[in-house]
Amino acid sequence: MPRTHPFEEISPWVEAPADLRAPLEGDLAADVVVIGGGYTGLSTALALRAQGADVVVLEADFAGSGASGRNAGHLTPTIGKDVPTLLRLFGKERTSRLVRFADAAVAHTEKTILEHGIDCDYAPTGNLMAGVHPKQEKRLRRAAEAARWLGAEVRFVPAGETRERGIPPAFRFGVLEERGGALHPGRYAMGLRRAALAAGVRIFEGSTVEALEDGPKVRARTRRGSVRAPHAVLATNAYTRSTGRKPRAVVPLRVSLFETEPLAPAQLDALGWRGREGVYTAHEVLESYRLSAQGTIVGGSKVVRYAFGSALPEPYDPGAFDAIEGAFRERFPGLADVRVARFWGGWIGLTLDFLPLLGVEGDHGNVFHGIGFCGHGVAQATLMGAMLAERIQGREHEWEGALRRRTLSWPPEPLRWAAAKLFNGALSALDRRTDRRIRALAGV
Ligand SMILES: Cc1cc2nc3c(=O)[nH]c(=O)nc-3n(C[C@H](O)[C@H](O)[C@H](O)COP(=O)(O)OP(=O)(O)OC[C@H]3O[C@@H](n4cnc5c(N)ncnc54)[C@H](O)[C@@H]3O)c2cc1C
Numbered sequence: 001m002p003r004t005h006p007f008e009e010i011s012p013w014v015e016a017p018a019d020l021r022a023p024l025e026g027d028l029a030a031d032v033v034v035i036g037g038g039y040t041g042l043s044t045a046l047a048l049r050a051q052g053a054d055v056v057v058l059e060a061d062f063a064g065s066g067a068s069g070r071n072a073g074h075l076t077p078t079i080g081k082d083v084p085t086l087l088r089l090f091g092k093e094r095t096s097r098l099v100r101f102a103d104a105a106v107a108h109t110e111k112t113i114l115e116h117g118i119d120c121d122y123a124p125t126g127n128l129m130a131g132v133h134p135k136q137e138k139r140l141r142r143a144a145e146a147a148r149w150l151g152a153e154v155r156f157v158p159a160g161e162t163r164e165r166g167i168p169p170a171f172r173f174g175v176l177e178e179r180g181g182a183l184h185p186g187r188y189a190m191g192l193r194r195a196a197l198a199a200g201v202r203i204f205e206g207s208t209v210e211a212l213e214d215g216p217k218v219r220a221r222t223r224r225g226s227v228r229a230p231h232a233v234l235a236t237n238a239y240t241r242s243t244g245r246k247p248r249a250v251v252p253l254r255v256s257l258f259e260t261e262p263l264a265p266a267q268l269d270a271l272g273w274r275g276r277e278g279v280y281t282a283h284e285v286l287e288s289y290r291l292s293a294q295g296t297i298v299g300g301s302k303v304v305r306y307a308f309g310s311a312l313p314e315p316y317d318p319g320a321f322d323a324i325e326g327a328f329r330e331r332f333p334g335l336a337d338v339r340v341a342r343f344w345g346g347w348i349g350l351t352l353d354f355l356p357l358l359g360v361e362g363d364h365g366n367v368f369h370g371i372g373f374c375g376h377g378v379a380q381a382t383l384m385g386a387m388l389a390e391r392i393q394g395r396e397h398e399w400e401g402a403l404r405r406r407t408l409s410w411p412p413e414p415l416r417w418a419a420a421k422l423f424n425g426a427l428s429a430l431d432r433r434t435d436r437r438i439r440a441l442a443g444v
Helices: 039-050 083-115 134-149 159-165 185-199 237-243 265-271 318-331 377-392 415-441
Strands: 026-029 032-035 055-058 127-131 154-157 173-177 202-204 211-213 218-222 225-229 231-234 251-260 278-281 287-291 297-305 340-350 357-361 367-371
Touching: 032 039, 032 218, 032 225, 039 055, 039 185, 039 367, 039 377, 055 225, 083 134, 083 185, 083 377, 127 134, 134 154, 134 173, 134 415, 154 159, 159 173, 185 202, 218 231, 231 377, 237 251, 237 340, 237 367, 251 318, 287 318, 297 318, 297 415, 318 340, 318 415, 357 377, 367 377
Parallel strands: 026 225, 032 055, 032 231, 055 202, 127 278, 231 367
Antiparallel strands: 127 173, 154 173, 211 218, 218 225, 251 297, 251 340, 278 287, 287 297, 357 367
16 A cells, blocks of 8 residues: 555654564473563563573564554553443442552552663653543543542542643543553563563564464474473463464454654643643543653544454554544644654554453463453553463462453454444444534534
């Protein structure tokens, strides 16, 4: 397809590192073989190595080239579709554990950044789930109340306070998640990679696992070699089908982002977004916006796509790029002369209940997976690493119980495609109605 939009093949956050590790050649043995070198795989490897395990990570491209190097960098305790939905599905006790798990995931990630001295521009600004139309106020007030009642560190921020804080006026009021903030996702991934290498984790890049053979010792096969280990970890999230496994609980969705050119000091002053809170809108398929440390605005989402057969379609998606730039123009009318410098895309792993999965599979119960972060994995994939490491060592992590539940499976194709299309279509129709109401209010 001819490229009409400025496009990054991976993202502006990462490129192949200068010390790229060689592909796997020949047959090796290890205590644990981890497949996938994103936040989940690297965090698992680090946690296992700290207990003395001999760990090999096999990464198809370079560590950090998946969603971990492509995301928007909101370090957020958002969990599930929303708290009221979680309450309906799981009741008070369970939901309370889930929201506290999500807060703990943020705290654990902040600790990880400190512990390994990772310079990733982390700013604990908090994130605002923002109402963009007055009709959303009641729902957001209720959501904030419910989340607080369950122990989450959030509060409703009324319109007066959002103005005082200098939050751009399109974001009228909202639920402020006081824990978390925003970081440079690529530097965070590369920091974990460096820490893992320094700790003695053996990482092989350009090493796609093509098959995983079950046995008392699992064998992970790449084109030119294999690793045999008593335990394997699938840390491949949206990409899991590429390993030959066919997860029924997680489907990949394509998500697109943009970055503007850096704002001039006068434009930043006029914008007045002093607290630099991350923002996501209360749409069904949210829009996200944040200021980066480089003075650019990074935003997007809004349009997600499922491809038949849980394929990973190419990340160049001009329709989505137009939609996310269009939304940005509407929310930031004062920045009409700021150019969008680049677009990119990646894949998230979606479960039917919007919660991540920690599970075990294989004939010998020794293939573990930590997948399905539903677009909230910066914090949750990091904590998942610690949880997987405990599980492999035969212990239960304090938060494992929060995620234990009956796993819901997506239906097989072609029903899966039809269901995804129907669901996505319904959510987009609701969002189009919200957007029409916003325009009517603005007299556009
Ligand atoms: C556009 C976008 C925006 C997002 N924004 C946010 C956000 O602001 N906040 C937030 O919390 N979350 C966000 N997310 C989600 C977050 O990035 C993910 O949940 C998280 O990075 C998942 O980490 P992971 O390690 O599980 O998966 P990944 O980072 O995807 O890592 C999986 C790795 O496995 C490798 N791999 C795949 N197949 C194989 C194979 N067969 N053999 C070997 N290796 C293989 C891949 O190359 C990849 O490196 C976003 C995601 C996207 C795509």
